[in-house]
Amino acid sequence: MLIHLVARRALGALLLVVLAASTASAQFDFAGSWAPLATEDVQNDSVPVDYLGLALTDEARTRALSYDESQKSMVERQCAGWGAAYLVLGPFGLRVTSQTDPVTNRIVSFTIGAWEDWNEMVIWMDDRPRPSDHALHTQAGFTLGRWEGGALAARTTHVKAGFIRKTGVPLTDEATIDWRIFRHGDVVTVLMVATDPVYLVEPEIVSKSFRLSRTPLDYRAGCVTGYEGREPGDSVPHFAPDRNPFADEFVNLYHLPREAVLGYPETLYPEYRKKIRDTYVPPPPCTDSCGAAGNFVVKR
């Protein structure tokens, strides 16, 4: 009898070891501070009309061209530019904490902390049901995650209608965002696949890498609205889409094709590069006030 008991317990222990070993190879520690790298596009430096790398519908393009930055003076529109997608489009790093169940000690959620404008995002890891379609939509949305093939896979729904670029490229509240977070040593790469049935012809796919930071990132609270001089009932600042005074600014600054700047889908594939080869003329070298990296920013 004692032998049976010992054998059963040994078997149980072995089972736990095997299970632990198999899950350990599928998960990684996401909690911590991850510093931004700034080696790929960020949105904090974009000019008003820069839809490069997007596959927009005509409706989206028209709405985007009607956007006037002064809309940010309206309380109800102040935070529209910093939805969930800004996680990989903005210039900030990730400050990630994990929350565990006090009884089972299992991870219930990861929270990516807020920064200046972007609101915190919770990735629920406990298989809870997704809220009703009619539930509250927020800037960060509702995100469920799971471990899959060594990556943290997650899907965000229930986003508030806003922008996929803070310069007014719209995103509806029907948009969904699929995330894959890969960790390779001290580098985490976050892959975003944003889909919108109204404004995107093809998904917006962006990946951004971060490096593990030895010092904790210190960011502030997310977007908080405040009075900025525009009263309720005032008109909405906007441009007629065909008269946006900034429509050609980026085109002229870098000699870029207009259809690329305006987010036409064909411009995302190598064939387009061959198409413009004979007509593209690079801008002349910057010779003064070029910024730290010949980046033309000051010249602009």
Add this chain to the structure above:
Amino acid sequence: MRRGLTAAALTLVLLGALAGQTAVRAQQQGGGPASAARDRAPIDLTGYWVSYVTENWRYRMVTPAKGEYRRIPSSRAALPLINAWDPAADERAGNQCKSYGAGAIMSVPGRLHITWQDADTLRVETDAGTQTRLFRFAPRTTSSSPRSWQGESAATWEPATGGGSLRVVTSNLRAGYLRKNGVPYGERATVTEHFDVAPLADAGRLLLVTTIVEDPEYLTGPYIVSPHFKKEPDGSKWDPTPCSSTW
């Protein structure tokens, strides 16, 4: 008696599972692979893939202005080279492939054709610049080769439950450009790449290549980008083109 047999059978299954995991770890640590890399592949990278250029468009789809090295952590030693960029001189010297080397090739818009050259060598061809990279899972037995645009690439699978990743470390490179307009990396540069796959809608697949270029000479820190590719059903759009120093 029956309970005893069941326990024994369960023990065998568990021991087998544990032994399997130990074998995988042994492979990860280079402790004698049990089979060829092709058989151990945790993800399938073979087939045709097309660049989907949604990031750094201005630096990849067109040739930026001379002197623009924004977003690349170039060192002071790199600046004279950046300012001296002369594509015509590169053409004359037969160096028109300098922006197609391993440090940059995954960011050059084009298509990849990935196949197994043999059971332990993954072959990656690019139609842009008509380049070939060989990712070797088994160490080479011959003496080292001369430096080349694509260098020598050592590959390792990094398996995880339900998937995994490919890690490739490339060195022995000829000096090249990170960007078409002459932003340099040197011969001492190493390129570490992680190949991951992710699903897309309608049974589509995405290939993500996290690329880390380290160069003690021309970079002040790692240059990290992550170009991505969509899977294509076949090679009907495969269009090899030669290297160009200007485009």
